[in-house]
Amino acid sequence: MSSKIFIFDTTLRDGTQGEGISLSADDKLKIAQKLDQLGVDYIEGGNPGSNGKDIEFFQRVKSLNLKAKLTAFGSTRRKNSIAEHDASLLRIIESGVPAATLVGKAWDFHVHIALQTSLEENLAMIRESFAFLKRHEIEAMYDAEHFFDGYKNNPEYALSALKAAKEGGADWLVLCDTNGGTLPNEIAEIVSRVKQELDMPVGIHTHNDCELAVANTLAAVNAGATQVQGTINGYGERCGNANLCSIIPNLQLKMNYDCLPDDNLKMLTNTARYISEVANVHMPVGQAYVGNAAFAHKGGIHVSAIMKDSKTYEHIQPELVGNKQRVLVSELAGQSNIISKASALGLDVNTNNEKTKQIMDHIKKLEHEGYQFEAADASLELLLRKAFGDWQPAFLVESYKVHTEYKQDSIISEAVVKISIDGQQIYTVAEGNGPVNALDNALRKALSQYYPDIEQVYLTDYKVRVIDETDATAAKVRVLVESTGKQNSWNTVGLSGNVIDASWAAIVDSFHYALLSIQRVSVEQPANSQEYAGLANI
Amino acid sequence: MSSKIFIFDTTLRDGTQGEGISLSADDKLKIAQKLDQLGVDYIEGGNPGSNGKDIEFFQRVKSLNLKAKLTAFGSTRRKNSIAEHDASLLRIIESGVPAATLVGKAWDFHVHIALQTSLEENLAMIRESFAFLKRHEIEAMYDAEHFFDGYKNNPEYALSALKAAKEGGADWLVLCDTNGGTLPNEIAEIVSRVKQELDMPVGIHTHNDCELAVANTLAAVNAGATQVQGTINGYGERCGNANLCSIIPNLQLKMNYDCLPDDNLKMLTNTARYISEVANVHMPVGQAYVGNAAFAHKGGIHVSAIMKDSKTYEHIQPELVGNKQRVLVSELAGQSNIISKASALGLDVNTNNEKTKQIMDHIKKLEHEGYQFEAADASLELLLRKAFGDWQPAFLVESYKVHTEYKQDSIISEAVVKISIDGQQIYTVAEGNGPVNALDNALRKALSQYYPDIEQVYLTDYKVRVIDETDATAAKVRVLVESTGKQNSWNTVGLSGNVIDASWAAIVDSFHYALLSIQRVSVEQPANSQEYAGLANI
DSSP, X not given: OOOBOEEEXXXXXXXXXXXXXXXXXXXXXXXXXXXXHHTOSEEEEEOTTTOXXXXXXXXXXXXXXXXXXXXXXXXXXXXXXXXXXXXXXXHHHHTTOSEEEEEEEOOHHHIIIIIOSOHHHHHHHXXXXXXXXXXXXXXXXXXXXXXXXXXXXXXXXXXXXXXHHHHHTOSEEEEEETTSOOOHHHHHHHHHHHHHHOOSOEEEEEBOTTSOHHHHHHHHHHTTOOEXXXXXXXXXXXXXXXBHHHHHHIIIIISOOBOSSTTGGGGHHHHHHHHHHHHTOOOOTXXXXXXXXXXXXXSHHHHHHHHHOGGGXXXXXXXXXXXXXXXXXXXXXXXXXXXXXXXXXXXXXXXXXXXXXXXXXXXXXXXXXXXXOTTOHHHHHHHHHHHTTOOOOSOEEEEEEEEEEEXXXXXXXXXXXXXXXXXXXXXXEEEESSHHHHHHHHHHHHHHTTOGGGGGOEEEEEEEEEESTTSTXXXXXXXXXXXXXXSOXXXXXXXXXXXXXXXXXXXXXXXXXXXXXXXXXXXXXXXXXXXXXXXOOO | OOOBOEEEEOTTTGGGGSTTOOOOHHHHHHHHHHHHHHTOSEEEEEOTTTOHHHHHHHHHHGGGOOSSXXXXXXXXXXXTSOGGGOHHHHHHHHTTOSEEEEXXXXXXXXXXXXXXXXXXXHHHHHHHHXXXXXXXXXXXXXXXXXXXXXXXXXXXXXXXXXXXXXXXXXXXXXXXXXXXXXOHHHHHHHHHHHHHHOOSOEXXXXXXXXXXXXXXXXXXXXXXXXXXXXXXXXXXXXXXXXXXXXXXXXXXXXXXXXXXXXXXXXXXXXXXXXXXXXXXXXXXXXXXXXXXXXXXXXXXXXXXXXXXXXXXSOSSOGGGGTOOOEESSSOOOOOHHHHHHHHHTTOOOOTTOHHHHHHHHHHHHHHHHTOOOTTOHXXXXXXXXXXXXXXXXXXEEEEEEEEEEEETTEEEEEEEEEEEETTEEXXXXXXXXXXXXXXXXXXXXXXXXXXXXXXXXXXXXXXXXXXXXXXXXXXXXXXXXXXXXXXXXXXXXXXXXXXXXXXXHHHHHHHHHHHTTSOOOOTTSOOOOOOOOSOOOO
């Protein structure tokens, strides 16, 4: 029998302290619903005492009927006052949550410097605030701020803060490494001491300033903590909070604890990516467990080994967390990478087959010229489909031109594109914030008459790299473009001696790839037009 | 007395296995030099047996006379062969390195599945390969691949692999958590056992698949490992290698080990950012210690507390690692690097001086907008000189325009530039292989009448980065340009909502910088014209 660890998600509260993270009440509702589907135990929705957006969230979230316990965040009462009159504590009660977390000082230094009150008054603030919450029959958690720094400085005072919360009636003592500076062995030792001194359920809340938040959380669980606080993708102030997307699979798959219900662990990757979309934050490609490269193989030896048995270079089956294996095609890899990619597309690939050999040689030649397919899955797919006679281009390019002009402090880019679809010529012109954006707009305009859904495809990243920069005459430019559609995103590559032409090639590939799954309409039907939501500066 | 931990950097070898990381020989030389300045003990340059680029690197790196020990990577000899005839081992010797690392199997499962040979033959491969290296008097390290997985499956066989390396004469036994699936307590236990069984120097090499690579490395050091292998920014296959930018400060500042010489730790942030620019990879804003947000405070209670004492919400002083505090609402960041830069230029800089404060504020504002001066020294120098009244632009830009056209399989770029020098208007037109090259040519043509030596200045690298790509409307493009003159090279930056305009700004800065040391001639004197030897494709 595995024992239960309670997962406390604070993406919507501590997560929003991260740089560049700003969530509307609508965003927060979407995320709460997704977290609830994943099956976390507690969802900390925000601080109703600090802003109107959070009050709105707590009102609207009720209609979602979440299974998870919703919690509100606040501080212990103000110094030299009484809990019953504390506006922030009253807001927590008004928000109607079944559980609340109060942060309170546990480090004597902070009581003196930040709070500027006496050590005794701080203990009274803690005790009385919890007594207030418990009179309202709310599950109450004490976030013991800077507990580990406090303990290292003055263990008796740090413990007395916990005892004050216990006396007030707190249900959980959550030990916080607020500054993220504590090491795993220190965490283990101090949590053990707390478990010895106080017979209470203990939680752990860590930050990633030493890149140790996950390890610190696991060390605390090993020492007896049964609640884990963290955020999806590790969002949070400075270097972020402990990343639940790493902690949960570590606890379940490696340490045999029980965190999420049933088979929900396989929703983890989708949850992480969905929340990164809502929060509008790029996910690091190499993020543990849920990143796009978490099970991506590039080395030729590695690839040939995983084709024999994926356990050779994968610590878990990616499907357990809803992720999947990817084989990157690169200069470092042998042909095994390409074969596994083509098989995944359902193409009749076979090392003994002459055609397969020709395609390999062709790809090798392209890579030698400077193409890089490892970050351009969609271009590689088009290339393979074409080679196997599995693809016909939906349009042909006849010509394009683009100009950019700066005069009297203003700058303009304009592009003209001529393409043909089934022999029918289409000639469009469009402006853009930059030449590539202008070309993108002009091509989109041309295609949208036949493929209105192309309006939902946007360029979302753009990278330029000069290759062989030492050999100037032979040098080429490689452009990598990321595009995003309704449900997925894909990457394409363009290579040319001219940066505009390389960009154009990458855009053309991106649209070709998008059209694989977009329906064509008769030209009489007018195209929908909507505001452009992608990159507009290139 | 603190004891020494040897830092083994494998950014140039294992780091390049990361998705999207592709380094030219030039890039690798730049990174090697930067790592050497930081003061790492070993720099693994690549695998001379696997590709021509790495052979070129090992040839060219000799002229840099690095203080760090350069190491080459390879595998133990092929099965059923002899070391003396192994092409890969011979290439290591030919590369002329003083040290080498050989990877060899330590997991019986891998010997059967991936290597498809007998357990005994694998031990012979290890033993004989090290004996071969030692006959050539090279410091030899055994990367015991999958050591921890191997040990968990068959401890005796894993230990016998180590013993084979020891018998062959290996100087180091490096225990690898190749799949990144091992937990810190397992690492600690297994490293202790190895230290007990074999009286040998032990290294640790971990991967981040459980977000535990840093913690695993520290656990191994606690258990007796004295060499740490990792990469800058944690680059590497799948979820990356152990991140030296977190490990080094943890070891030095928190655990009192000795890693880098003297005061070099304060170069860490600059090193991390420089290498991310060369590799053209986004640095996560919240990266521990060196990230832009690692010491950033987002308002409210935290900010008021750090203004009383920054220790309240900072686990270390950011300056110890060359980073700085940022307050996201009102910028109050550190200024030491800019001050030292200005002093080096002989400018009258002084923290108590009002003008210095204004300049700092201006630079901070530019950085907030997305400028990045770490990799654009020349732009920063112009900015400082201008602020101190030490520089007058040699020319003014009135207008420019550029167009690119593709028609009937041919592509052309043409630029028109209008500048003035001392009120004299100069109007030129030029073609180029791309729009940026055309602008560069037109501007060069205009300047060369007054400054003939400008013909010897070439653009030698060009990088484009979209910043804030998630926020499409506010997004900007940052262009970094490297230029080379007769004797030196320099870097400039341009930022704009339009990629052409950002490129133009970087080029203009580059020419301004070049003109600081180029003599002006009377216009009657004809300009020398010579073939363009720089980048022509952009």
